[in-house]
Amino acid sequence: MSGLNQTVLSLLGAEVARARPLHGGDLSEVQLLSLTDGRRVVAKTGPLVAAEAAMLGAIRAAGVPAPEVLGVAGHVLLMEALEETAASAAGWQALGAALRQLHSVTGPQYGWAEDYAFGAVAIPNAPLPDWPAFWAGRRLLAAPDALPRDLRLRIEALCARLPELLPAAPPAALLHGDLWTGNVLFSGGSAYLIDPACYWGHGEADLAMLHLFGAPPAAFHEAYGQLEPGHEARRHIYQLWPALVHLRLFGAGYRGMVDSRLASLGF
Structure with a gap:
């Protein structure tokens, strides 16, 4: 079992069925994960993900839309997956x-x-x-x-x-x-x-x-x-x-x- 799969299983109780890269990974790796229980989550891998999770929490606490943090372990941050649409x-x-x-x-x-x-x-x-x-x-x-x-x-x-x-x-x-x-x-x-x-x-x-x-x-x-x-x-x-x-x-x-x-x- 891969390290990412093990982390997802320990944090969310399901394994990774499929993974595909998302844009925005210039300085870190970002993937959309489809889990065995049907959920979709975003996984971001990098050395400062715990700090990023705290920042996302501060933004949400301010009443501003930001992805919900689902879990953090080591260098992996798991967030809710959002449907992206064109800017209107x-x-x-x-x-x-x-x-x-x-x-x-x-x-x-x-x-x-x-x-x-x-x-x-x-x-x-x-x-x-x-x-x-x-x-x-x-x-x-x-x-x-x-x-x-x-x-x-x-x-x-x-x-x-x-x-x-x-x-x-x-x-x-x-x-x-x-x-x-x-x-x-x-x-x-x-x-x-x-x-x-x-x-x-x-x-x-x-x-x-x-x-x-x-x-x-x-x-x-x-x-x-x-x-x-x-x-x-x-x-x-x-x-x-x-x-x-x-x-x-x-x-x-x-x-x-x-x-x-x-x-x-x-x-």
């Missing part, structure tokens, strides 16, 4: 409302109870009370030695200006932390958040990530509601972090994304 206006509206609800839940400081990672890129989350200091030290300059020297110098110059460019103490909202459309599962008129990298921070960071590879439609914005003045000027500061992650994970093809954000900010 109703789905985008549901995502806007869900994200507004998520961001209405706030924590005591910026950060999270434990660190996380995107593959080989560590995400330090040790809490800080100052938001510009968090964005500089825990995000943009979390690993300065991993950056090309010219980029590091430009980012250091930007970080020295962050107290002027970012609010000092925005509400410490519950963030998804990796919110691009591939991490939203539309199902009918609902929108479920998947593959989170949660922490407490400025809600605009999630919105900036959602705009990194395209703009959500009007239905999303109408449901999310009014944004704070100056949000467009801050967007490239917040997009710089996922751009740096992509550069480190996937190589020089993402250098232009980093350069364009820095240049737009004058660095």
Whole structure:
């Protein structure tokens, strides 16, 4: 009996009849399992699945749709299987409302109870009370030695200006932390958040990530509601972090994304 089959049997009391890979496995393996008792579940395998399970629980506790965690053991996370449908206006509206609800839940400081990672890129989350200091030290300059020297110098110059460019103490909202459309599962008129990298921070960071590879439609914005003045000027500061992650994970093809954000900010 395979290790996965044994884990499923111990957690759910049934064996795996069939398995097929699902999309979204760039940094971990994700499979749809059909069990011998007729149930279908999603299995995700990776080193940080227990942390992900806790994040999914936090999202659901906030009243926001996310897959139900069915069990965790070792490197295996088992979740409910959801029927995926194409994005619709109703789905985008549901995502806007869900994200507004998520961001209405706030924590005591910026950060999270434990660190996380995107593959080989560590995400330090040790809490800080100052938001510009968090964005500089825990995000943009979390690993300065991993950056090309010219980029590091430009980012250091930007970080020295962050107290002027970012609010000092925005509400410490519950963030998804990796919110691009591939991490939203539309199902009918609902929108479920998947593959989170949660922490407490400025809600605009999630919105900036959602705009990194395209703009959500009007239905999303109408449901999310009014944004704070100056949000467009801050967007490239917040997009710089996922751009740096992509550069480190996937190589020089993402250098232009980093350069364009820095240049737009004058660095």
